Amino acid sequence: MHRLAANVLLPLHPKKVLNSKWTAVKPQSKEKHFVVVSLVEPDVTGAPLVAVILEAVYSKRQQEVPWRSLQDATQWRQGWR
Numbered sequence: 001m002h003r004l005a006a007n008v009l010l011p012l013h014p015k016k017v018l019n020s021k022w023t024a025v026k027p028q029s030k031e032k033h034f035v036v037v038s039l040v041e042p043d044v045t046g047a048p049l050v051a052v053i054l055e056a057v058y059s060k061r062q063q064e065v066p067w068r069s070l071q072d073a074t075q076w077r078q079g080w081r
Helices: 067-071
Strands: 021-028 031-040 051-056 062-066 076-078
Touching (some): 051 067, 062 067
Antiparallel strands (some): 031 051
16 A cells, blocks of 8 residues: 655545545544535536535534645545544
8 A cells, every 4th residue: 555645635526525524634622534514616607616514423513624625635534544
């Protein structure tokens, strides 16, 4: 298994991100596992996806993050680990 450099962007398609599972690299307040529960669509039709709403499995707290931040391996890992 190869390790990726911390700044390498992982391929991620915006249409497949809804309901995907994520693990925070640096959990806070026992919130480690998250699910994408909603997509924040742009005001202009046809424009790229703006952000996603993540829900913490532990607390059910929701937060909005730019969807491309999920590609940052220093912040997120795809799946639950």
